[in-house]
Amino acid sequence: MIRWINGKRKTDLSTETEALRAEIEALIGRFKTVQFACVSEDNEPLASYAPFVRQDGDFYIYVSALAPHTTCLKTTPVASLLFIEEEQTSRNLFARLRLILQCSVEEVGRGSADYEEVLDRFADKFGPTIAMLRQLPDFSLLKLEITSGRFVKGFGAAYTVTDKAFNQLQQIIGK
Template identity: 30%
Template structure:
């Protein structure tokens, strides 16, 4: 069926925005469906991902779970992440399927990436140190992003990944940014979390920063702020947080 000019323009806009929209969806995910394989038998399970600074999905998996044993034998896997549906039709739900290779995180990287995973899932601190758990990282090889009905786009890993130099600059500055914001600007955290992200109550803290956004937490509740566009350095983070805090205060009538 031929597309009219308006439909072709909409498809072109969707294709151009697909890598960024997919990244926002991946960064914001608190749950996903993991597909593994046991011999010739496919297997799907619920997992709770976070992302490394370079966007690689992180999974905290128990050795008692079938999917962990599957990955140890066959590291090829897929991860389905979905967003909220804007209509009663589930096909309008934005979603991204990631295919790739999973591997246990080396000991040298484990502490930093475990802290990042726990920043997204603070409730898991109760069991994160049990000996049967280990941290896995998925290297993305390809993605299929669906922005809604008839808006499907296949993405190479290279199109999806953030700029590595920006990733390194933000990772090196993250601890200083988090400490400064929490110590000197707790009011900004509250304005962003409550004014923009639907949070409530006091005690919100900045817990993680990456090139695409940052995470705020209060107890076991976590809210994700997605930047309007990827940032390249600490100054970019600062500008994004200033704009977000200003918008949050305006939303709260302050």
């Protein structure tokens, strides 16, 4: 498999890529919820958050129809996810470690094998609250699939993300 790292063709994952990938996974691993932005049908931006689980590199959120973000995500099925270093631990607030992921959004049908499997993962991660939420008819399971992204380690250290396994990272070089 061919990969591109810092503009150079590589046939195997380099040590640098493995280290970056580990940093990305560690950053995501710090969180039980994800911050995200979406756009309404009227082109109005909306920021929100939701608890999430990951499966096969995709992110899943379980959201209520009563929340404005659910309508946004269903009518304009794109989202931008944000995982960002906590202010208290950041060495420089202008250069916080962060991962921004552009995603397509798709509703997972109730009763499908994926629906049950992912909700079981939610129950494992979030406990008995999920059993109660599963009974509510207004909740929807949404799959957020990475289409692109950016991992920022700090000043002059930003990388494009082009795959959900974080194997294809390319450093962004200023002009």
